[in-house]
Amino acid sequence: MSRIDTESRLTELGLTLPTPPKPVAAYIPCRRAGNLLFVSGQIPLWGGELMARGTVPAQVSIERAQECARQCVLNGLAAAKAELGTLEKIRQVVRVGVFVCSEPGFTDQPKVANGASELLVSIFGEAGRHARAAVGSVALPLGAPVEVEFVFEVG
Amino acid sequence: MSRIDTESRLTELGLTLPTPPKPVAAYIPCRRAGNLLFVSGQIPLWGGELMARGTVPAQVSIERAQECARQCVLNGLAAAKAELGTLEKIRQVVRVGVFVCSEPGFTDQPKVANGASELLVSIFGEAGRHARAAVGSVALPLGAPVEVEFVFEVG
Amino acid sequence: MSRIDTESRLTELGLTLPTPPKPVAAYIPCRRAGNLLFVSGQIPLWGGELMARGTVPAQVSIERAQECARQCVLNGLAAAKAELGTLEKIRQVVRVGVFVCSEPGFTDQPKVANGASELLVSIFGEAGRHARAAVGSVALPLGAPVEVEFVFEVG
Numbered sequence: 001m002s003r004i005d006t007e008s009r010l011t012e013l014g015l016t017l018p019t020p021p022k023p024v025a026a027y028i029p030c031r032r033a034g035n036l037l038f039v040s041g042q043i044p045l046w047g048g049e050l051m052a053r054g055t056v057p058a059q060v061s062i063e064r065a066q067e068c069a070r071q072c073v074l075n076g077l078a079a080a081k082a083e084l085g086t087l088e089k090i091r092q093v094v095r096v097g098v099f100v101c102s103e104p105g106f107t108d109q110p111k112v113a114n115g116a117s118e119l120l121v122s123i124f125g126e127a128g129r130h131a132r133a134a135v136g137s138v139a140l141p142l143g144a145p146v147e148v149e150f151v152f153e154v155g
Numbered sequence: 156m157s158r159i160d161t162e163s164r165l166t167e168l169g170l171t172l173p174t175p176p177k178p179v180a181a182y183i184p185c186r187r188a189g190n191l192l193f194v195s196g197q198i199p200l201w202g203g204e205l206m207a208r209g210t211v212p213a214q215v216s217i218e219r220a221q222e223c224a225r226q227c228v229l230n231g232l233a234a235a236k237a238e239l240g241t242l243e244k245i246r247q248v249v250r251v252g253v254f255v256c257s258e259p260g261f262t263d264q265p266k267v268a269n270g271a272s273e274l275l276v277s278i279f280g281e282a283g284r285h286a287r288a289a290v291g292s293v294a295l296p297l298g299a300p301v302e303v304e305f306v307f308e309v310g
Numbered sequence: 311m312s313r314i315d316t317e318s319r320l321t322e323l324g325l326t327l328p329t330p331p332k333p334v335a336a337y338i339p340c341r342r343a344g345n346l347l348f349v350s351g352q353i354p355l356w357g358g359e360l361m362a363r364g365t366v367p368a369q370v371s372i373e374r375a376q377e378c379a380r381q382c383v384l385n386g387l388a389a390a391k392a393e394l395g396t397l398e399k400i401r402q403v404v405r406v407g408v409f410v411c412s413e414p415g416f417t418d419q420p421k422v423a424n425g426a427s428e429l430l431v432s433i434f435g436e437a438g439r440h441a442r443a444a445v446g447s448v449a450l451p452l453g454a455p456v457e458v459e460f461v462f463e464v465g
Binding site: 035093096102104105109110120121128129130131132133134135151153 | 181182183184185186188189191193194195196210252254256292293294295296297298299302304
Binding site: 189190191247248249250251257258259260261262263264265268269272273275276283284285286287288289290291292293306308 | 336337338339340341343344346348349350351365407409411447448449450451452453454457459
């Protein structure tokens, strides 16, 4: 993947990165170690508000949770861009961890997580394909239906 | 550990690696970054079917969940072998993340996780010993009782 | 950060590292790969006993869970020191994963996790700031209200 494509690709897809999340308390949005950039767990904040709240699928539909997972990606990329200066420094997406606020018996975490994974591939192409763990969580920060964390290879 | 032992060791242990999981949707079984190989969360698929389904311990016993955790290891090694060509490139097991589909009040996640950890040591010897996080999850993909992800050091 | 500060800083803060956890079963407290040190999920053991047990906030208050998260940090640092010989080899805290044993509807996992994050910054200063994922877990090992795992950059 050429180094000048990613931000153009976002524009082509009609996507705009949000203002990156402010560092809150003692943790920070990203920490780089060597060529790995670890991005903190992102929740689907949009314009300062959660897009949805509660468990999947009773309180939040799978479709809405997928949209939330997409927003987590945009928030994570905004955090990465604030750290790196430009997304062109991302060589590949390495690992994505997806936590879905699930009712007991809900087993479609992968469908929700695909909202994040497919957007990463839309943006980064082959370099956007990643290892992933998608699991259910009994409860998430602020009532978020999904939380997504990232490891990128940068350079 | 010598570089030619691992696959012989599997044979000695009477273990056969399954056909590696096919890439499904946008995520992939493994992603390598430098000397680290991140393997996606594995569920206990065997011959295309889950070995067991539901929460531990009411629907799935601890013993059965341990067997499931072992199968997750075999599936993860199959994925790693498909990526690396040979398991001899694995220098050590670095981190294992174990999610156990747990009823409230169940606190024996480490026993379940030992099914995975002990098999890794049987196969890799000292190089198989790893850092680990084992936690309860309210629900897992497809109804799996356990999901295991891996970080290997390769070279 | 100078290389001789960390242990003095612990003393200034009136903190004492516990005896590091013994390797139990097949997993180990830490595994190093290159410049990254992965530390196993720590639970709030103190003097061989859990400091508290159960779900947050009904059985364990947020304040008590924060104290537990602090203890997890001390236990994790004790494990790192046993591996490295000295904490001065820790260059920075990279990632902290926090699992809070949560009742459905509990959404203050970040407050609990701040117990860990703020202590790391107290000890390591700017180098203690880290990427973080904080999520709810339906149940944790031995009944722990919180489990914390760490990735440190060392050298």
